[in-house]
Amino acid sequence: MMEPxxxxxxxxxxxxxxxxxxxxxxxRNLITILMSFELILNSVCLNFIAFNRYVWTDxxxxxxxxxxxxxxxxxxxxxxxxxxxxxYRSHGSIDxxxxxxxxx
Numbered sequence: 001m002m003e004p005x006x007x008x009x010x011x012x013x014x015x016x017x018x019x020x021x022x023x024x025x026x027x028r029n030l031i032t033i034l035m036s037f038e039l040i041l042n043s044v045c046l047n048f049i050a051f052n053r054y055v056w057t058d059x060x061x062x063x064x065x066x067x068x069x070x071x072x073x074x075x076x077x078x079x080x081x082x083x084x085x086x087x088y089r090s091h092g093s094i095d096x097x098x099x100x101x102x103x104x
Contacts, residue, residue: 009050016043030084030094034077041073 016039023036045066052062088094 006050006054009054010047013043013046013050016040016046028096030080030087030096033096034080034084038073038077041069045069 020036020039020043023039024033027033027036048062048066048069050062052059052066056062084094091098
């Protein structure tokens, strides 16, 4: 069986990136916007890993950047979910259009 090459990995990374951009720009629910942002970050991680595997095989830079991005994404997701839960409990909606006009 043929091993996937650099172009295959970059194609998958680009597809994930554009799916994430599309979801980020078109959705109105804060949870789906958060998931789209996570897709964007995962596509970047996939590209780092692909370049590390196929271009710079003797270096570990891509792996270090990937671990750093995963740690930042986990912290971002935890904070964003806490904000979304607070917004839902206080106003009863997580729609972006209704969140723009909220006043305490």
